[in-house]
Amino acid sequence: MKSDPVDLLQPLWRALVAFRVIAFGFACFGVWTRWDGIVRPSGAALQLAVMGVWTVVSSIGYSRRWGRRNTRLAFADLVITVGCMYATLLAQPLLDIRAGASVLTSVWAAGPVLALAISRGRDGGLLGAVIVSLALLSLRGVDHVPKILGNVQLLLVAGLVVGYAASTMRQAGARLREAIATESATAERLRLSRSIHDGVLQVLAQVQRRGTAIGGEALELAELAAEQEVALRTLMSSRPTVGEGGSVDLCGLLLPLATTRVDVVVPAASVLLPAATAAELVAAVNEALSNVDKHAGPDARSWVVVEDLGDEVVVSIRDDGIGTTPARLEQARVDGHLGVSESIRGRIADLGGTVMVRTAPGEGTEWELKVAT
Template sequence: MTETDTDTGTRTTGGAMAARRHGTRPPKALRMSVELPLWRALTGYRILTLVYTACLVALSYRRYAHPLGAAAYMGVLTVWMVLTWRCTTSAERCTRRFLVADLGFAIGGILLTLVVDTHARIMGGGPTLPSIWTAGAVLGFAIKGGWRWAAVASTVVAVANLVERQELARDTIHNVVLVWVASVGLGYVVEVARSSERTLARALQIDAATRERERLARDIHDSVLQVLAMVQRRGAEIGGEAGELGRMAGEQEVALRTLVAGGLVPPPGIRPGGSASGVPRQAGEGAGEGAAVPAGAAPAGDDAGPCDVRALLAPFAGAGVTFSEPGAPVALPPAAAAELAAAVSAALDNVRVHAGAGAHAWILVEDEPHAVVVTVRDDGPGIPEGRLADAEREGRLGVALSIRGRLRDLGGGAEWISVPGQGTEVELTVPKGTAPEGGRRGKAGA
């Protein structure tokens, strides 16, 4: 959902509001309102044209047939401006009643020119009492209601100008057409901008909802789905009542995978029926045991300072996993380090499940100037072409969410290199600070 700040003209997505509720720093607000600058410009226009009109009346004061009438009108118009100048600072303050009253002051001034000015000056093309201030009243209709309102208001002004001039003079027609075209054009532009603004707000809302759904799906994949898969396998091995329990767990796993996969946006680089960039292996088909980050290794919070990635990945080392690290600390923000460790955990879990119990894995940590790169390699059988796309269509989201989705949210990416019979290599990249401009060997999923 989006929330609109009427004073600033900005809208905040649901993700930013959630970040505030959880005490984290929300993303920078995106200014979406195209109307706020227009209202500010209209306010400035009305003030400047009032000053200009007052100067015109002052310079021609002795030429009017009834100069006191002209001065009285300017005094009333000035008071009106002082009392209502804030009405044109935002769409909420600019009501229909105000627009009609403002247009009434303009029309009244045009018609009053017949009384206070001389016939010679009127027929000679002299300015009306409100002069170009009248355009501000018409532009208010254009910004508030679009081109239709602008057409009606400018038509009323045109009729009043023709009545005041008492003939179809060329300069009067020129001014009338100019005001009409300008106001209608501005009204049309405002309508198009509002439509684009609504489309953008809807897109941001869908993007925020999709990212939240992906985050929840990753958590489910790393916990519930893995437990259900384990129960299904163990139940089938034991048999009897345990086998029936395993069968039911398998059914629930399929149903939950279908629910999680529904409505997800396909990660970049993957197309239905095609293969992903880099030809990943079977990682992400299913879930095995132990995909969680090592206990106690998860960093505290963003306030805890930079986290050494080596400390999070070192517990993965064991008889079947070789861990290689630089001699110096590899620092990342705690949240980014935790997501990277979870992605490595998911990659190792896929090695255990799909490469076989005898497969060996290697973890290599590289601290590059602008990114941290972690490579997970195994000596398993590799993967067939297009296997990742097939797994995602079946609702198996290990690569799509637990690996690629995590890194994409951090501005990074993942690349798979696999040769059948020679194992698989997964390269995980997390930028330091901002998203990387490019990637080594064309990283996918960024």
């Protein structure tokens, strides 16, 4: 079986293969011990031959990636196993089976129940258990329900327990893969950060200092060097944005907004939100920063701060620009300038959140966006 370090279901598949082989051995032993009581021995031999061939085929399939990832093999296993159960009629008349003769598949019939439980989880295991139980009931007859009830219960419990275990292990495997990917990305980022810090960032810092000191045309070069330094530092501090269950890290989405005039301050831990909620928050922050560029003055700086309060997330956008008055903001909405009313207030309102704005002439503007987690 090909090794896969993050496939935690491999031990279950190996156990299934071992069970298939051992159960086939038990079925053969059962036929051998009851050989003299079988009405048509040739039918029993044919049934065992089919079971043996399918045991080999299914075992090979469950030992390969295509057999484990494709549930068609498990469903084919179910169909063929039920067929082999009815093939007992080739060896024993139905009346003899209902009179107490054994179904020759014996415990081998539980194989597809386990296979479906591993591949499809609890629901798959229960489905397989119900179908195999109905096939057994149809062969035994209604009069034998008390006698086969124990077998049915074992099949149902096996399908439920193994299915639940497989689902849990599958979720754990997904988290493990995410953790490995994050660790690898972090290690690579640290390696690149050391290289960049030792070379590129030092050069950019030197260009910025010298250009500022020289002035004139060199000042523009210093500004470009400062912008690139901030961009590189932001890249070095970036982190994965995808979280568990389709959620995303809001901090990872906001960090790239940092520039020489915009500082982004986020918690060390991830702030996970639904992807749609995070996207709307980032769009609202972008609109607020755009308003700073347009109206706060050429030298205005901005600060974006993220706070995780547990049941809600607060994003503050503050600038040290020329500011305005609430009346002018309302007049802008009336005049049809929808940046504030729609792109900021409207987005947050659609998320069920709240928006507060504090501003005054000469004191800059501060937006506070709150949404529930």
